[in-house]
Amino acid sequence: MGLKQNVSLLKGLRYDGKGPMLTFVLHRIAGLGMGIFVTMHILTSFLGGQIGGFLNDIYMHWAFQLFMFFCVLFHAINGLRITIIDLFPGMLEYLREAIWVEWAVFLPVYGIAVIVILSTAVGS
Numbered sequence: 183m184g185l186k187q188n189v190s191l192l193k194g195l196r197y198d199g200k201g202p203m204l205t206f207v208l209h210r211i212a213g214l215g216m217g218i219f220v221t222m223h224i225l226t227s228f229l230g231g232q233i234g235g236f237l238n239d240i241y242m243h244w245a246f247q248l249f250m251f252f253c254v255l256f257h258a259i260n261g262l263r264i265t266i267i268d269l270f271p272g273m274l275e276y277l278r279e280a281i282w283v284e285w286a287v288f289l290p291v292y293g294i295a296v297i298v299i300l301s302t303a304v305g306s
Contacts, residue, residue, distance in 0.1 A: 201281040209260045215253035244303035251295050259288050 226237040240246055263284045267273050273280065 201278055205260055205263075205281055205284070208256055209264075212253040212257035212260075215249060216257060219250055219253070244299055247299050248296060251299070252292060255292055255295070256288060259284055 222237050222240070226234045226241075229237075263280050267277065267280060
């Protein structure tokens, strides 16, 4: 018999998990974003024509590029943190510190990418 808990959606959204919950949710969003990108990419190659051109225009837009780079970079860095904690269970007591290190690596790298992508978008 499964664990039965009555938690409403509103109560679940009010959960204050802070860093670990934020990385959990962002990891899922990033994975979903990459899955949508791969699906669009496959559809572009199969459909071609105007639909393929429309999807290709979406790829080339700077906002989509920023979103995709966020998805790939965050998913990779967070996945690396999860892997390290899984391989070394003693690190679990330093989970919040590991999340801070993750953000300390992610934010400057993503910030540089934002500057490059936006300067390229404005320049061309």
